[in-house]
Amino acid sequence: MTGFRSSLIRVFALWLFLPGATAAITPQHAAIASAHPLVNAAGYEVLEAGGNAFDAAVAVSAALAVVEPNASGLGGGGFWLLHRAEDGFEVMVDGRERAPLAASANMFLDSAGEPVPGLSRATALASGIPGEPAAFVHISREYGRLPLARSLAPAIRLARQGFPMYPRLQGGLKFKQQQLASNHAGSVFLINGQVPELGQVIRNPELADALELLARHGREGFYAGEQAKKLVDGIRELGGIWTLQDLADYQVVERPPIKSRYGDVTITGAPPPSAGGVAVANALNILGPYKLPELDSVTRTHVMVEALRRAFRDRGQYLGDPDFVAVPVPLLTHPFYADGQRAGIRLDKATPSADLPGLSPWQAKGTDTTHFSILDADGNRVSATMSLNFWFGNGIMIPDTGVVLNNEMDDFSVKPGVPDGFQLVGYDANAIAPGKRMLSSMTPTWAESDKGLVILGTPGGSRIISMVLQGVLAWAEGANASQIASLPRFHHQYLPDLISYEESAFSEAEIQALEAMGHTLKPVGRRYGNMEVITWDYASGEVQAASDSRGDGEGRVY
Ligand code: DON
Numbered sequence: 259m260t261g262f263r264s265s266l267i268r269v270f271a272l273w274l275f276l277p278g279a280t281a282a283i284t285p286q287h288a289a290i291a292s293a294h295p296l297v298n299a300a301g302y303e304v305l306e307a308g309g310n311a312f313d314a315a316v317a318v319s320a321a322l323a324v325v326e327p328n329a330s331g332l333g334g335g336g337f338w339l340l341h342r343a344e345d346g347f348e349v350m351v352d353g354r355e356r357a358p359l360a361a362s363a364n365m366f367l368d369s370a371g372e373p374v375p376g377l378s379r380a381t382a383l384a385s386g387i388p389g390e391p392a393a394f395v396h397i398s399r400e401y402g403r404l405p406l407a408r409s410l411a412p413a414i415r416l417a418r419q420g421f422p423m424y425p426r427l428q429g430g431l432k433f434k435q436q437q438l439a440s441n442h443a444g445s446v447f448l449i450n451g452q453v454p455e456l457g458q459v460i461r462n463p464e465l466a467d468a469l470e471l472l473a474r475h476g477r478e479g480f481y482a483g484e485q486a487k488k489l490v491d492g493i494r495e496l497g498g499i500w501t502l503q504d505l506a507d508y509q510v511v512e513r514p515p516i517k518s519r520y521g522d523v524t525i526t527g528a529p530p531p532s533a534g535g536v537a538v539a540n541a542l543n544i545l546g547p548y549k550l551p552e553l554d555s556v557t558r559t560h561v562m563v564e565a566l567r568r569a570f571r572d573r574g575q576y577l578g579d580p581d582f583v584a585v586p587v588p589l590l591t592h593p594f595y596a597d598g599q600r601a602g603i604r605l606d607k608a609t610p611s612a613d614l615p616g617l618s619p620w621q622a623k624g625t626d627t628t629h630f631s632i633l634d635a636d637g638n639r640v641s642a643t644m645s646l647n648f649w650f651g652n653g654i655m656i657p658d659t660g661v662v663l664n665n666e667m668d669d670f671s672v673k674p675g676v677p678d679g680f681q682l683v684g685y686d687a688n689a690i691a692p693g694k695r696m697l698s699s700m701t702p703t704w705a706e707s708d709k710g711l712v713i714l715g716t717p718g719g720s721r722i723i724s725m726v727l728q729g730v731l732a733w734a735e736g737a738n739a740s741q742i743a744s745l746p747r748f749h750h751q752y753l754p755d756l757i758s759y760e761e762s763a764f765s766e767a768e769i770q771a772l773e774a775m776g777h778t779l780k781p782v783g784r785r786y787g788n789m790e791v792i793t794w795d796y797a798s799g800e801v802q803a804a805s806d807s808r809g810d811g812e813g814r815v816y
Contacts, residue, residue: 283796284343284637289803290318291739291790291813292630293329296421297321298812300412301632304404305816311638312340312401313409316394318630319644320413323390324465325421327447328430328650329628329717332468332480333661335389336644337528338397339515339702343637350702352511353393353644354531354695355386355666359507360499363689366672373672379679380437382498384652384665386696387508390644391472391480396510399476407473414473417466417660420459426788426810427460428453430626430649437653441496443662446655465660481505485659492656493663507693511581518591520546523734525705527726528643529587530580533573534701536590537723538730540572541565543596544603551735556771557605559764562731563750563757563777564603566724570682570752571614578687579695585687608776611755617675617685626650627700627717631792633801641702641713643722648679669696680719683753701726705733710796714742716789716806721758724749725787739791739804739813747787756780 288305290298300321301314309317315338323331330336335355341348364371366378378384398406431438431453438444439451446462447454454460471479479485486505493500516527516535520542527535544565550558572590580587589595602609627645632638645666652665671684678684680699688697699722702715712733716725729742737745748759756778764772769779788809793802803813 284635285633285794285801286635286799287801288632288634288816289792289801289814290314290630290632290816291792291803291805291811292318293322293426293628293788293790293805293809293811294325294424295812296325296416297630298814300416302816303412304409305634307404307408309402309404309409310636311632311634311640312397313404314632314634315630315640315642316398316402316406316409317412318632319390319394319642320410320469321416322628322630322644324413324417324462326427326628327462327662328427328434328646329626330390330644330646331662332391332465333385333388333651334644334646334664335386335666336393336642337532337698337700337702338393338640338642339526339528339704340397340401341526341639341704342401348515348526350513350515350528351393351397352513352531352695353389354698355389355664356508357386357667357670357690357692357694357696358499358504359501359692361667361690361692363691365690366667371673373676378668378670378672379648379665380652382493382496382652382654382663384667385493385498385500385663386666387500387504388661388664389508389510392477392508392510394472395477406476410469410473414466414469417462417469420461423454423456423458423460424810425456428456434650434653438650441654442657443650443653443655462660464658468660481508488659489656489661492659496654516587516591518542520730520734523705523707523730525703525730527703528701530577530585530697531695532698532700533577534699534703534723534726536577536587537569537573538701538703538727539591540569540596541727542730543591543593544568544600545731546593547600550731556768559748559768559772560605560608560775560777561603562727563748564609566727566750567609567611567752568599568614569723570720570750571611574617574682574684574752576687578697582691582694583687606775610776611752614752617683619686627719629702629715629717629788629790631713631715631790631803633713633792633794639704639713641704641715643700643702643715643717645698645700645717666696669698677753681754682720682751699723703730705730707734708796711794712742713792714789716787718787720751721747721749721786725789729789729791733793739793739802743789743791743804743806743813758782760785
């Protein structure tokens with residue numbers, strides 16, 4: 259290379275890394291990390307056809323509905339965090355489920371005012387009004403380059419032609435076999451009532467039809483006409499309370515993401531009705547001044563647990579659907595607020611959760627889930643987490659609709675102080691009300707600095723928040739994509755007052771030291787989460803993608 263050319267390149271490179279100039283660089287490579295290689299292939303097909311990351315996000319979400327029907331789908335909802343490279347515009351598309359209009363605060367309580375076991379989880383009453391189909395239509399129309407039908411085509415093909423049974427799905431089917439066998443879902447996912455063998459081809463022509471209706475008619479293909487009528491009739495027959503009005507009224511909401519700082523890193527997260535963005539921002543604000551890389555491993559775990567304890571306490575107290583309750587987001591994400599929380603943290607001793615202010619009324623004045631991360635060659639990004647709540651939601655399929663129903667109603671606080679399926683305790687900020695969105699822990703996120711970018715997220719209920727926190731911290735300290743996806747995990751959520759952990763997270767000596775500080779530790783007994791990570795190093799230009807070693811997913815750079 260001539261001296262002139264190389265100095266030109268140096269000048270150009272310097273310009274690229276001037277503050278504020280990062281928008282000018284593009285990754286050149288696209289990357290997708292999701293829960294299944296066939297899902298990545300669906301996203302890539304759409305990129306190859308001229309689509310951008312947003313078209314690919316629709317293709318990937320729809321393919322996940324087919325290939326990972328236990329985790330997300332047309333009968334569920336989610337959050338899609340978007341970054342448009344050309345102008346830096348960022349938004350969260352909130353496609354979270356809403357409570358039906360006939361829902362009421364005490365609908366899961368018996369006449370004595372106690373929660374009826376299972377009512378908010380395993381019945382037709384457990385399903386919120388789905389948001390995912392509306393989100394597909396919205397993302398495609400507002401941000402995509404291709405027609406919706408093109409982005410849905412790979413998923414339609416997968417549903418018709420089928421895909422081979424794989425371990426994670428087989429595990430989910432075994433777990434929910436009885437419940438699925440008791441309704442129409444059994445005839446779609448089981449063969450003569452039995453869980454299919456690994457490799458056996460799974461087809462879902464009803465879901466292919468449902469996706470085709472969406473491709474052809476847009477939102478009317480799900481929220482009106484024959485499909486809406488089948489859904490409402492089917493769910494009412496099973497004791498549900500949906501109406502045609504519920505479906506006709508459903509709208510996605512665009513919300514500005516939560517922004518916070520940790521050292522020289524800017525974190526972009528999901529705003530309410532996700533609790534994740536606020537909780538991660540709050541925990542990072544508490545942790546900033548501790549200089550974590552300089553701490554020994556026990557003190558580091560201790561202060562992270564104390565930060566999580568405080569962030570989760572506030573989750574239970576203040577967070578809910580911002581269209582129904584006044585959520586004090588600016589306060590909770592402000593560094594001064596964290597300074598006050600940090601003041602109560604001792605370095606030698608756990609704070610019993612009972613010593614924090616208990617939950618009290620906060621009135622408005624006014625397992626299963628999936629994540630994917632996408633970066634396209636122009637730098638557009640999507641970080642999205644979608645859910646049915648537990649494995650296969652409430653386990654119910656309405657015949658001839660292709661739709662597995664969610665059981666997200668359990669994410670509401672069915673009674674103040676009564677734990678939900680993730681043992682999370684809430685109060686009236688997250689009480690049930692007609693048309694209200696239930697609070698979520700789903701935390702699609704990215705973080706960036708002058709050095710680069712990480713896009714990440716995971717399923718895992720309340721543990722999503724601690725997993726994303728650990729992931730962001732690891733990236734800030736130099737971990738690469740696969741290291742982030744496979745970090746050993748631990749968690750604290752205020753109540754129950756204990757550190758739950760994967761066996762590999764702590765040594766025996768660390769466990770003893772944490773116990774000596776007053777912490778209670780309990781191994782989870784399995785590995786949890788299914789994280790999908792993309793990183794982009796601005797200096798080298800390298801893009802990496804990694805999928806959690808705990809799952810069957812794939813991170814791929816194209
Ligand atoms: O929105 C929420 O917080 C829950 N419905 C998420 C459930 C979940 O992540 C289950 N995954 N293992």
